[in-house]
Amino acid sequence: xxxxxADDSRVMRQIVIRTLRQAGYDGHxxxxxxxxxxxxxxxxxxxxxxxxxxxxxPEMTGIECLRALRASGSAVPFGFVTSExxxxxxxxxxxxxxLFLIAKPFTPEAFEAVLSPVLG
Amino acid sequence: MSAPTVSVTDVLGIASDVWQxxxxxxxLPSGGPPQAIPADAVRAWVGIxxxxxxxxxxxxxxxxxxxxxxxxxxxxxxQVAAEDVDDVLGELANVVGGAVKSLLxxxxxxxxxxxxxxxxxxxxxxxxxxxxxxxVDLVWRDQPVAITLRALPPTPxxx
Numbered sequence: 050x051x052x053x054x055a056d057d058s059r060v061m062r063q064i065v066i067r068t069l070r071q072a073g074y075d076g077h078x079x080x081x082x083x084x085x086x087x088x089x090x091x092x093x094x095x096x097x098x099x100x101x102x103x104x105x106x107p108e109m110t111g112i113e114c115l116r117a118l119r120a121s122g123s124a125v126p127f128g129f130v131t132s133e134x135x136x137x138x139x140x141x142x143x144x145x146x147x148l149f150l151i152a153k154p155f156t157p158e159a160f161e162a163v164l165s166p167v168l169g
Numbered sequence: 170m171s172a173p174t175v176s177v178t179d180v181l182g183i184a185s186d187v188w189q190x191x192x193x194x195x196x197l198p199s200g201g202p203p204q205a206i207p208a209d210a211v212r213a214w215v216g217i218x219x220x221x222x223x224x225x226x227x228x229x230x231x232x233x234x235x236x237x238x239x240x241x242x243x244x245x246x247x248q249v250a251a252e253d254v255d256d257v258l259g260e261l262a263n264v265v266g267g268a269v270k271s272l273l274x275x276x277x278x279x280x281x282x283x284x285x286x287x288x289x290x291x292x293x294x295x296x297x298x299x300x301x302x303x304x305v306d307l308v309w310r311d312q313p314v315a316i317t318l319r320a321l322p323p324t325p326x327x328x
Contacts, residue, residue: 060241
């Protein structure tokens with residue numbers, strides 16, 4: 050399976066990828082995007098099975114990316130990995146079609162809990 | 170709202186979680202009089218714009234920042250590129266700021282992290298710094314790290 054990791058922080062993308070491995074998801078291909086617009090383009094070009102996106106990014110935020118995807122008819126599984134884990138943010142994410150929101154800082158266990166229904 | 174409804178205890182708890190999870194070892198309360206931040210320092214901050222408007226700022230010596238980045242990346246500090254040091258510090262500010270924002274009432278926006286040099290304890294950013302309303306002094310591997318909440322003037326949208 051292919052996972053798209055979108056975050057404007059290169060270090061955070063590395064941490065997310067490392068945590069995926071620690072959670073047992075080391076057999077998947079990973080592609081990276083550094084903002085929502087690049088993520089939008091890469092969903093079209095790479096056809097990932099899952100998008101893990103930060104919320105707040107330059108050019109296009111993660112929530113804007115999700116809304117654009119759903120407006121275009123894309124049903125790609127999408128989850129947020131973000132520093133903002135408030136009830137308000139979770140409600141917005143769910144309303145707009147995200148499957149989950151993982152708040153930073155996160156653990157491999159948190160990843161496994163939300164990803165196992167998606168990735169197995 | 171001139172002061173956030175966030176306490177020193179709240180920030181200490183946030184810092185403990187963030188440093189343990191991202192850096193790998195704890196940043197602890199300084200206990201006694203805080204150590205001075207070195208002259209060659211760097212600060213990272215995120216803005217919060219809502220009923221409370223201000224910044225959540227991290228300040229530490231540049232060498233401390235490099236060591237924290239190395240800990241995050243799992244390498245030696247002399248192997249960390251300057252842009253990665255800024256990236257790590259910005260992400261620490263981002264995660265701490267996001268956690269602080271979640272404790273504030275009302276709806277607010279969190280800005281993108283900014284990283285700037287701060288020599289001699291002074292900040293050389295080009296934007297107003299804001300008034301410090303809460304400061305937490307931490308020690309990480311015997312080195313000082315300060316987290317400060319700074320309040321900015323209210324705006325017409327949030328008087």
